[in-house]
Amino acid sequence: MKDNRYPPDWPQLSLEKKQSVSWVCERCGVQCLKPGKGKGLSKGERYRLRMAVHHCDYDPGNNAPENLKALCLPCHLHYHRRQRGNITPGQLTLRFC
Numbered sequence: 001m002k003d004n005r006y007p008p009d010w011p012q013l014s015l016e017k018k019q020s021v022s023w024v025c026e027r028c029g030v031q032c033l034k035p036g037k038g039k040g041l042s043k044g045e046r047y048r049l050r051m052a053v054h055h056c057d058y059d060p061g062n063n064a065p066e067n068l069k070a071l072c073l074p075c076h077l078h079y080h081r082r083q084r085g086n087i088t089p090g091q092l093t094l095r096f097c
Helices: 010-020 043-048 073-083
Strands: 051-055 068-072
Touching (some): 043 073, 051 073, 068 073
Antiparallel strands (some): 051 068
């Protein structure tokens, strides 16, 4: 389910950001895969080389260029694990028997 805090043009905005950095992670410098690339790589390798666009202030509604950072998925996860990011209530739950 798509988070409704993202604007309708988010797919285009995020694509433009990724293209603006030539698909290179702005944190670690790894060359990420462009869509449709990576055939012959393992699922784990393709995952590590996928790119996401991160909101520095953790607000998906703030799409100012200076608030967006293109990151490989491991770097993106690093930011969200440390800050707990933009997790919405109920998104992560533990169920006990």
